[in-house]
Amino acid sequence: xxxxxxxxxxxxxxxxxxxxxxxxxxxxxxxxxxxxxxxxxxxxxxxxxxxxxxxxxxxxxxxxxxxxxxxxxxxxxxxxxxxxxxxxxxxxxxxxxxxxxxxxxxxxxxxxxxxxxxxxxxxxxxxxxxxxxxxxxxxxxxxxxxxxxxxxxxxxxxxxxxxxxxxxxxxxxxxxxxxxxxxxxxxxxxxxxxxxxxxxxxxxxxxxxxxxxxxxxxxxxxxxxxxxxxxxxxxxxxxxxxxxxxxxxx
Amino acid sequence: xxxxxxxxxxxxxxxxxxxxxxxxxxxxxxxxxxxxxxxxxxxxxxxxxxxxxxxxxxxxxxxxxxxxxxxxxxxxxxxxxxxxxxxxxxxxxxxxxxxxxxxxxxxxxxxxxxxxxxxxxxxxxxxxxxxxxxxxxxxxxxxxxxxxxxxxxxxxxxxxxxxxxxxxxxxxxxxxxxxxxxxxxxxxxxxxx
Numbered sequence: 001x002x003x004x005x006x007x008x009x010x011x012x013x014x015x016x017x018x019x020x021x022x023x024x025x026x027x028x029x030x031x032x033x034x035x036x037x038x039x040x041x042x043x044x045x046x047x048x049x050x051x052x053x054x055x056x057x058x059x060x061x062x063x064x065x066x067x068x069x070x071x072x073x074x075x076x077x078x079x080x081x082x083x084x085x086x087x088x089x090x091x092x093x094x095x096x097x098x099x100x101x102x103x104x105x106x107x108x109x110x111x112x113x114x115x116x117x118x119x120x121x122x123x124x125x126x127x128x129x130x131x132x133x134x135x136x137x138x139x140x141x142x143x144x145x146x147x148x149x150x151x152x153x154x155x156x157x158x159x160x161x162x163x164x165x166x167x168x169x170x171x172x173x174x175x176x177x178x179x180x181x182x183x184x185x186x187x188x189x190x191x192x193x194x195x196x197x198x199x200x201x202x203x204x205x206x207x208x209x210x211x212x213x214x215x216x217x218x219x220x221x222x223x224x225x226x227x228x229x230x231x232x233x234x235x236x237x238x239x240x241x242x243x244x245x246x247x248x249x250x
Numbered sequence: 251x252x253x254x255x256x257x258x259x260x261x262x263x264x265x266x267x268x269x270x271x272x273x274x275x276x277x278x279x280x281x282x283x284x285x286x287x288x289x290x291x292x293x294x295x296x297x298x299x300x301x302x303x304x305x306x307x308x309x310x311x312x313x314x315x316x317x318x319x320x321x322x323x324x325x326x327x328x329x330x331x332x333x334x335x336x337x338x339x340x341x342x343x344x345x346x347x348x349x350x351x352x353x354x355x356x357x358x359x360x361x362x363x364x365x366x367x368x369x370x371x372x373x374x375x376x377x378x379x380x381x382x383x384x385x386x387x388x389x390x391x392x393x394x395x396x397x398x399x400x401x402x403x404x405x406x407x408x409x410x411x412x413x414x415x416x417x418x419x420x421x422x423x424x425x426x427x428x429x430x431x432x433x434x435x436x437x438x439x440x441x442x443x
Binding site for chain 1: 273274277280285289302305309356359360364367368371372375386387389390391393395396408411412414415418421422425
């Protein structure tokens with residue numbers, strides 16, 4: 001089937017992209033047979049498109065640890081050097097405020113929701129309303145954290161785990177407030193801890209949630225709902241997270 | 251289509267489960283957004299900032315997403331708008347394209363026989379205007395249809411058609427022309443539709 005209608009440049013590209021209506025394809029093909037230079041040009045475009053698809057489709061270009069300098073909440077100056085590790089003796093002891101009732105065991109839906117909030121906090125470092133806890137004192141940090149979470153928290157220096165607290169902040173949530181600790185480790189790896197107060201909570205195993213290139217482990221322990229978020233795989237994150245948490249809460 | 255003027259953090263009405271599902275769905279699109287952003291701005295650091303801004307905006311106005319099936323193009327539209335705003339803002343003028351960094355990472359991940367192509371293509375893509383680079387990425391990498399590109403960029407479909415024709419011609423000229431040289435700033439010459 002041929003037609004006398006001229007073949008426009010846009011139609012050649014639409015043909016290439018599979019966007020040309022069925023009825024026009026034969027005309028374009030006839031045009032290309034009659035114009036080998038144009039056919040060669042189109043073939044070159046096709047080759048370029050295939051090369052772009054091949055070369056730029058890499059599933060996930062290495063995700064650099066997020067540490068953008070303009071994100072000031074990363075660096076409020078809360079850093080504890082290795083040599084201080086031995087000196088710090090603080091315990092995460094949790095007291096339950098009078099009048100609290102023990103809550104039900106963590107459900108799968110709760111686990112997921114907590115994971116989502118933790119992941120969002122991990123990814124959005126400067127969400128509106130987030131308040132950096134600007135202190136270099138573990139005592140002060142523990143007090144701010146206890147106050148925000150409504151349960152008593154005492155932190156130790158986690159340096160023995162190889163990670164230090166790079167920043168801490170209070171994250172407002174629909175119900176209550178959460179606290180996030182941004183941990184910086186060897187090779188500038190970053191893991192965030194996310195805590196919500198959960199009076200009555202007792203220790204549970206880690207539950208793994210993955211999504212968006214992140215691994216999130218969720219658990220409860222001593223009146224806290226906890227999550228750790230990082231880009232490493234679940235096994236490694238569980239090992240590292242356990243090590244840091246144990247150092248942190250003593 | 252998607253405005254970023256309303257910079258007020260809307261309080262989430264509640265932590266209901268559909269909201270959580272949407273948040274998770276947004277997070278699941280991150281690798282794709284990040285990939286697109288890196289090759290759009292040709293800088294890992296700038297892309298990271300852009301994606302973070304996009305994510306913040308998306309979560310902030312997630313209640314305005316009418317059709318969850320269109321989540322991806324909604325996110326790409328937000329990313330595109332944020333990028334345009336940055337381009338127009340004084341602060342982002344003269345941001346540097348990390349062409350050789352990005353080229354090297356593309357070369358490193360390419361198959362052995364594709365390495366030269368990857369390097370030439372990376373340099374040529376970097377030399378294109380961002381609109382041309384963007385449309386080639388959306389069509390070839392994201393496999394968008396013309397209509398999806400038009401929706402995402404908020405331009406008429408005729409603009410998509412003429413833009414892709416021009417983008418391919420320019421890319422070919424760059425690849426054939428042996429005139430490649432390193433540019434160190436965004437090609438700000440937006441050549442119209």
